[in-house]
Amino acid sequence: AQKVTQAQTEISVVEKEDVTLDCVYETRDTTYYLFWYKQPPSGELVFLIRRNSFDEQNEISGRYSWNFQKSTSSFNFTITASQVVDSAVYFCALYAGGTSYGKLTFGQGTILTVHP
Amino acid sequence: DADVTQTPRNRITKTGKRIMLECSQTKGHDRMYWYRQDPGLGLRLIYYSFDVKDINKGEISDGYSVSRQAQAKFSLSLESAIPNQTALYFCATSEGRTYGYTFGSGTRLTVV
Numbered sequence: 001a002q003k004v005t006q007a008q009t010e011i012s013v014v015e016k017e018d019v020t021l022d023c024v025y026e027t028r029d030t031t032y033y034l035f036w037y038k039q040p041p042s043g044e045l046v047f048l049i050r051r052n053s054f055d056e057q058n059e060i061s062g063r064y065s066w067n068f069q070k071s072t073s074s075f076n077f078t079i080t081a082s083q084v085v086d087s088a089v090y091f092c093a094l095y096a097g098g099t100s101y102g103k104l105t106f107g108q109g110t111i112l113t114v115h116p
Numbered sequence: 117d118a119d120v121t122q123t124p125r126n127r128i129t130k131t132g133k134r135i136m137l138e139c140s141q142t143k144g145h146d147r148m149y150w151y152r153q154d155p156g157l158g159l160r161l162i163y164y165s166f167d168v169k170d171i172n173k174g175e176i177s178d179g180y181s182v183s184r185q186a187q188a189k190f191s192l193s194l195e196s197a198i199p200n201q202t203a204l205y206f207c208a209t210s211e212g213r214t215y216g217y218t219f220g221s222g223t224r225l226t227v228v
Contacts, residue, residue: 009156035217043204045219091158102147102166102210103174104217106158 002027004094006107013082014115021077021110023092029053032096034068034075035104039089051075082114119143122207122220129197129227137192137223139207145218147211148190150174150182153204153222162205165190197227 003026161174
């Protein structure tokens, strides 16, 4: 079975601080995809990144960066110089085959609050 | 128009009532999903469908049913709504080869 754990339920930072959201996953499949989504207060889900299991290169997109480490089954997300607009719920998710073929498994979500 | 449209956006209903949440898509994807979001639990899969004739239960299907009326339409029904079905419901589609998911804007359902 697939599982995604986001150990941080809530994080509160002050603007311009860097913040890292942790994500640990479990799967027996060798081919899988990892995702991060942002859910702002308006409620919609905003896709941030998709990474496949064969690509362990870290990725940077503006103030966002992702650190994928297969050795520790982690796919952590860092926001550099956080801003108030980053306040949202962030979800990590896993897509794998096997008995969970075709289905996206989500973590519990991390509520990030950035204070001015 | 949005790629994945959910109706209604908000709904308040009474315990015991039957309610249907509708989802339609213009992505042309074969795969469609219904998820439920509760605070602290993330999104959990209710039902999914890989084509019109293929419908499968997810991890929390009890109390729900679905209908795939066409490739583009996937409806979720609560036959007799209860208060603990109060949640935010998302419909999603995916294209198998690229594993890209598209989510609707969500339906906020309150059962009183």
